[in-house]
Amino acid sequence: xxxxxPARYIDLHxxxxxxxxxxxxxxxxxxxxxxxxxxxxxMVSSQSWKRAIRLRMExxxxxxxxxxxxxxxxxxxxxxxxxxxxxxxxxxxxxxVRSATREGLKTEEQQGGITSVTLxxxxxxxxxxxALCAQHREQLEExxxxxxxxxxxxTEGGAKSTxxxxxxxxxxxxxxxxxxxxxxxxxxxxxxxFGRMLAEVPDAQVxxxxxxxxxxxxxxxxxxxxxxxxxxxxxLPHEAGSAHLQTAFFTTGLLYRYxxxxxxxxxxxxxxxxxxxxxxxxxxxxxxxxxMPGAKKTATAPHTYPHLVHYAVRDRRxxxxxxxxxxxxxxxxxxxxxxxxxxxxxxxxxxLNRLLGTRRLIGSGYATAHDAPLDHxxxxxxxxxxxxxxxxxxxxxxxxxxxxx
Numbered sequence: 001x002x003x004x005x006p007a008r009y010i011d012l013h014x015x016x017x018x019x020x021x022x023x024x025x026x027x028x029x030x031x032x033x034x035x036x037x038x039x040x041x042x043m044v045s046s047q048s049w050k051r052a053i054r055l056r057m058e059x060x061x062x063x064x065x066x067x068x069x070x071x072x073x074x075x076x077x078x079x080x081x082x083x084x085x086x087x088x089x090x091x092x093x094x095x096x097v098r099s100a101t102r103e104g105l106k107t108e109e110q111q112g113g114i115t116s117v118t119l120x121x122x123x124x125x126x127x128x129x130x131a132l133c134a135q136h137r138e139q140l141e142e143x144x145x146x147x148x149x150x151x152x153x154x155t156e157g158g159a160k161s162t163x164x165x166x167x168x169x170x171x172x173x174x175x176x177x178x179x180x181x182x183x184x185x186x187x188x189x190x191x192x193x194f195g196r197m198l199a200e201v202p203d204a205q206v207x208x209x210x211x212x213x214x215x216x217x218x219x220x221x222x223x224x225x226x227x228x229x230x231x232x233x234x235x236l237p238h239e240a241g242s243a244h245l246q247t248a249f250f251t252t253g254l255l256y257r258y259x260x261x262x263x264x265x266x267x268x269x270x271x272x273x274x275x276x277x278x279x280x281x282x283x284x285x286x287x288x289x290x291x292m293p294g295a296k297k298t299a300t301a302p303h304t305y306p307h308l309v310h311y312a313v314r315d316r317r318x319x320x321x322x323x324x325x326x327x328x329x330x331x332x333x334x335x336x337x338x339x340x341x342x343x344x345x346x347x348x349x350x351x352l353n354r355l356l357g358t359r360r361l362i363g364s365g366y367a368t369a370h371d372a373p374l375d376h377x378x379x380x381x382x383x384x385x386x387x388x389x390x391x392x393x394x395x396x397x398x399x400x401x402x403x404x405x
Contacts, residue, residue, distance in 0.1 A: 007264045008362075009318040010281055010395050012288050014257040014306040015341050016215070020224075020250040021302035023293045024048040031223050031251045039220040039328040042251035044293065046212040049257070052294065053287040054190050060283060064123045065188045069114040071126075072097050072107070078130040084137075091144045092133040099175035100184055105200050120196045122188045129183055136175055143174045192269040193261075193280055209266035210259060210284065211318065217253035218325040218341045226250055250300065254337045256325055256345075257306070259288055260318035263395055274396075282392040285311070289384050307338050308368035309384060310345070310377045311391040315360040315399060324348030342370055350376035363394045 024032050024044040032043045058064045068074070076093030080086055094113050098104040106116035133140065185204045187196075195208020226249065229242040261284055267277040289309055292302065312319065324344045332339050353361070353376060364378030367387040373380060381387040 007262055007316060008395065008399075009314045010261045010263060010285070010391060011312045011314060011318050011320070012257075012259045012261075012285060013310040013312075013321050013345070014255075014289070015218070015308045015338065015345065016255040016257055016306040017304055017338065018042075018251075018253060018255060018302050019300070019304065020226075020252055021300045022248070022250050022296035023302065024295060030249050033221075033223065033251075034214070034216055036216060037326045037328055040222050041217040041219075041328075042221040042223075042253050042255075043217075044215040044255065046214050048293045048295070049215060049291075050194065050210070050212050052291045053284065054194060056287045056291045057190055057193075057280075057283055058188070060287075061189055063188045063190070065120060065190055066123050066126075067118050067120050069108075069116075069118050071115060071119055071121075071129075072113050074126055075129050075133065078126060079133060082130070082134075088137075088141060088144055091147070092137075092140050094171070095140060095143075095174050096129050096133070096180060098171055099173040099177050099180045101181065101201055102173075102177065104170075104173065117198065117200065119184065119198065120191060121184055122186050122191075125183050125186055129180070132175060132179055132183070139174050143172070147171065187269075189276075189280055193266060193284065206269060207265060209262045209269060211262075212259040213257075213320060213322065215255040215257040216322075216325075217251075218256050218344070219253060219329045219331070219337050221251055221253035223249040223251055250296075254307075254329075254341055256322060256341075257288075258320050258322060259284075260320075262318075278392050278396055281395055282388050285388045285391060286384075289388070308342060308345075308366060308370065308374075309387060310349075310364065310366040311387065312364040312378070313362040313391065313394045313397075315362065317360075319352060319356070321345055321348055321352070338370070342368070342374060346374045346376050359400075362397055362400075365390055365394075 022031050026032050032045060033040050034043045035041070054065075072093035074093075075096050076089040079089035079092055084092070094107075097107055097113075097115055107113050108116055181201055181204075184198075184201050187206065191206055192209070194210050196204065196206040198204040225247050227247045228245070230244040232241055232243040235241060261281055263277055263281060266280060267274055270276050289306060292304075297303075310321075324347070325341070329337050329340045329344055331337055365381055365387060366374065366377040366379075367381040367384055368374065379390070381390055
């Protein structure tokens with residue numbers, strides 16, 4: 001395995017033009033915005049873009065994960081579909097989370113027993129958990145019968161006794177805790193890449209190797225109204241009108257997008273599998289370039305590609321170029337933001353190279369639809385395929401201090 005510095009980062013930067021779109025909305029159902037440099041900018045949250053990338057990568061890898069609080073309910077559904085009685089299936093589903101740790105995972109009883117925290121696990125775990133329940137069906141049946149026998153007895157008049165009502169006892173675990181915990185601790189490639197927060201199960205938490213910033217417009221960009229109607233096709237005779245009318249909002253602009261992958265952390269998450277880590281880095285870079293969030297796509301079809309993608313492979317720490325656009329970019333004399341944004345990005349990259357030096361910069365490059373070459377962004381590549389291949393090869397290089405002489 002190649003010897004790296006304490007951390008090896010692959011920074012990805014993109015300038016991505018968008019037509020009218022609503023890629024990401026807030027709780028008020030309006031496109032998200034932020035204030036930066038005294039100007040309002042359109043914004044797409046990192047969570048929105050990260051999910052789209054994750055789903056694409058899972059499809060490419062044919063290895064799917066699920067974020068869910070519905071695990072006990074889904075286990076119960078699978079068991080009912082297999083012919084289990086409804087009460088036994090529900091009890092078994094609840095036992096999955098009860099048996100996951102010594103005290104059990106916390107659940108929300110008022111919401112049908114869903115887990116209090118969101119679990120992130122391979123989808124195949126559902127099948128394995130139902131198989132585990134089937135192996136221990138006899139014990140589950142006995143435990144359910146015992147629980148039903150100990151329910152609060154009825155009074156002579158038929159009503160439940162409320163006087164001196166005992167505190168509800170905690171259900172005992174029936175399924176083997178090590179087996180259940182081992183299934184919940186399982187990972188997929190995307191779990192190793194994006195991380196997992198699950199403090200309740202020992203050794204289940206995974207530090208994410210990907211960090212992604214909110215995408216934002218490099219120039220001032222506010223919400224724009226779009227008044228629309230839906231025609232009533234079966235209107236009454238001599239009556240003209242609409243079945244629905246509303247004002248929606250959209251944004252347009254040139255986004256700056258940034259993400260970084262900690263290759264050292266990813267390799268650690270993969271138990272030292274260097275080749276798999278590099279493969280995931282390349283696949284992530286391809287998805288970062290290619291994938292768009294799908295919100296409102298049928299009404300806006302904002303299927304554009306980045307005008308420029310720039311990468312830098314660094315040791316020690318990543319470097320964002322977002323500060324290049326702290327001052328909103330002004331449109332070019334003939335209109336458009338792409339050319340001035342390219343200039344701002346290039347100049348800021350050059351300024352940082354002077355300030356930081358290049359001792360920890362392993363290499364950099366870019367691919368763009370722009371005709372003229374750009375300074376300070378490294379090697380120019382003909383296209384995105386060449387770029388992703390080059391950045392992967394560069395990321396594989398050992399730390400300079402440890403390179404063979």
